[in-house]
């Protein structure tokens with residue numbers, strides 16, 4: 071059972087929106103986006119292959135980020151069984167992958183320089199130590215924690231053989247083996263469920279800095295078909311300037327962009343600017359129709375965009 075599905079983090083959404091809405095995109099932001107996206111794609115490819123294994127009941131949590139001793143640690147996926155816990159890291163890297171003498175993971179892509187990464191099993195081992203201490207603090211009995219790394223990219227060329235660092239296709243077989251290795255139940259079914267709920271309640275998304283310079287961002291409502299072409303509000307509907315696509319609700323997606331870029335609160339002036347509307351009255355009507363929680367009097371009203379994100 072999946073308790074927490076693989077999903078885009080708010081930070082990934084932020085970086086993704088910047089790719090299309092920044093007037094000038096810094097190279098670090100492009101790199102950060104690539105890295106976060108690879109992480110998400112790696113996580114997302116796991117559930118299918120986990121499902122292919124024959125396993126006793128388990129609770130799966132993806133992208134869990136837990137506080138421990140004043141900092142956070144994050145696991146791509148954590149599978150909870152009654153007999154053991156499994157930290158499963160996803161590495162979404164393509165190209166030739168090998169280890170150097172210092173045990174670093176090296177990635178070699180066509181015509182590109184090599185990239186160096188920490189040893190993924192050592193990374194997982196560090197997470198294991200923190201998770202062990204956290205579970206101890208929470209009062210759970212000692213339970214074995216196993217670490218595994220799956221290489222999820224279709225074009226990953228692994229030039230090493232290791233039973234716990236494997237291509238995705240081998241994951242189901244290894245999972246079945248592991249579940250047979252750990253036979254003694256340590257948690258009752260209720261404890262297993264309780265642990266899943268507890269860990270989920272401790273999860274915290276990573277915070278990121280909102281954009282403070284409004285001028286650095288491209289405003290307007292994008293046409294879903296020909297993004298980043300803008301749509302114009304014309305007699306009660308949005309019309310694309312290029313393909314003539316019409317839509318009554320296109321501002322909702324733009325307001326979600328606003329949320330990830332600038333934060334959850336918006337006022338009339340900001341919405342009028344961001345949606346490129348001509349009048350404060352149209353803006354006000356549009357915001358009111360969304361029935362968002364708001365604060366402040368008529369003139370200084372601020373709306374909370376959070377419900378648009380939660381609805382999905």
Ligand SMILES: [Zn+2]
Pocket residue numbers: 293294295296297299310311312313314315
């Ligand atoms: Zn269009």
